[in-house]
Amino acid sequence: MPVSPWADKWDAAVGRPDTVVVANGDEGDPGSYADRLLMEEDPERVLAGLALACFACGARRGIVLVRSEYPKAMARLRQEVERATEAGDLALSAEEAGPRPFVEIVEGAGSYVAGEETALIARLEGARGCARPRPPYPTDHGLWDMPTVVNNVETLAAVPWIVAHGGASYARRGVPHETGTKLVCLSERFARPGAYEAELGTPVGEIVTRFGGGLKDGGEPVALQIGGPLGGFLAGTALDVPLTTAALAEHGAALGHAGMVAFDTAVDPHALLRHIWEFAADESCGACSPCRIGTRRGLALARGRTGPGESYEQLARLMGEASLCAFGRRVPAAVRSLARAYGPSLEAWDR
Ligand code: SF4
Structure with a gap:
């Protein structure tokens, strides 16, 4: 049976003292609202998944980091934590936690990159939400240097069903x-x-x-x-x-x-191209120069009238290979896929 990346994370942290499990609800992708719906409409399931993940890893503490633009989700989760704590399903404090974890709800840092797991950990430590180099991986040295498992909300919301019906049933899908x-x-x-x-x-x-x-x-x-x-x-x-x-x-x-x-045909592909570069330049956290400088240079080229020019290939390669996190590494690939989808009108960007 295939093993999922989240099972690998749980395995890496299992049995280690002070492990923390973080539910990543910092859903930053424009066009995606699945995590928001889950947190707003079914907070009980999200928290049950987090508690089961804590139990599986032996973690006494769970955190849900919620995107700052999701006040309703934050309120629903806080209500549910209160209800579950009163019912005795969650611990009252970190000191009292055991098989029942202590769970906190924390507001996100309000930027796209803060959803990346090392940036998310930086935010939880009170620092700027910037990505950090890996290794060390969060499952070894994460939040306050403790082993930290970061799973997204959708993943954790699937756990109660899997526990109730068995992994084999889920794997049939x-x-x-x-x-x-x-x-x-x-x-x-x-x-x-x-x-x-x-x-x-x-x-x-x-x-x-x-x-x-x-x-x-x-x-x-x-x-x-x-x-x-x-x-x-x-x-x-x-x-x-x-x-x-x-x-x-x-x-x-x-x-x-x-x-x-x-x-559809009403959308100008060049406007889309500029939008990608604007988004990238706005949301780059600035921690590494290939992405910080590359996104601004790419935006200038996208706004220009002469196309990307010969040097773009080198810029795309540098960003794709030397950026610190997946954000910078993905930008040239996203531009390339846009160019391929639109064919001749953007072929100069297919590099
Ligand atoms: S790739 Fe971009 S977002 Fe990621 S650390 Fe570097 S500057 Fe920040």
Whole structure:
């Protein structure tokens, strides 16, 4: 049976004193709101998943970090922690914690990069939400140097079902090396926008038509962005790709949070290109120069009239290979996938 990356994290931290489990609810991808819905509509399930993760790792302390723009989610989670503590399902304090963990709800740092796990830990320590070099990995030296497991909210929300029904039942969903389901958020351009639970491996085109009902007013998708601004783009004519990390990577895209934003003929691809670079330059935390300088240089090139020029290839390679975290490394790949989705009009950026 395939082992998931989150099982690896749990394994790495299990039996280590002072382990902390953090639920990452700092959902920053524009176009993705699955974690918000889970925290607002089913906080009990999110906290049950966190408590089970703590139990599995032997952690006495759990934290939910909630995006600062999600006040309703924060309030619902705090209410639920209070209720569960009164009911005796959670500990009253870190000192009293044992098999029942002590759980805190903490507000995020208000930036995209603060959702990256080392940046998230920096935020929890009261520092600026910037990524840190790895190794050391958080499961060895994380929050206040304690072993720290960071799982996202959607992952933890799946745990109670898996515990109740068994891992084999969950693994029957999806495809052999990527099992289970994914919450997919469809943007307002779809005929039926919303969040849908899809089995991993479902063809992207089927999600667009069966769940989303195609585009509003019978529009044709020219390109589809998956996984947020730095996830990647698929051409509207190539949506037979299965919804898996591996298949999307073969097409230069990334699964990420699996939010899908559709673009029709009304959207200017050059405006999209500028938007990616603007987003990257605005959200770069500035901790490493390939990303800090590269995003600004890329934005200047995208705003110019002469195209990216010969030196862009070197810039893209430097950002892709030398940026400290996945944010900087993903920017050139996202630009490349946009260029491939739109073909001749952006081919100079396909590097
Ligand atoms: S790649 Fe960008 S976001 Fe990541 S640490 Fe470097 S500057 Fe910060």
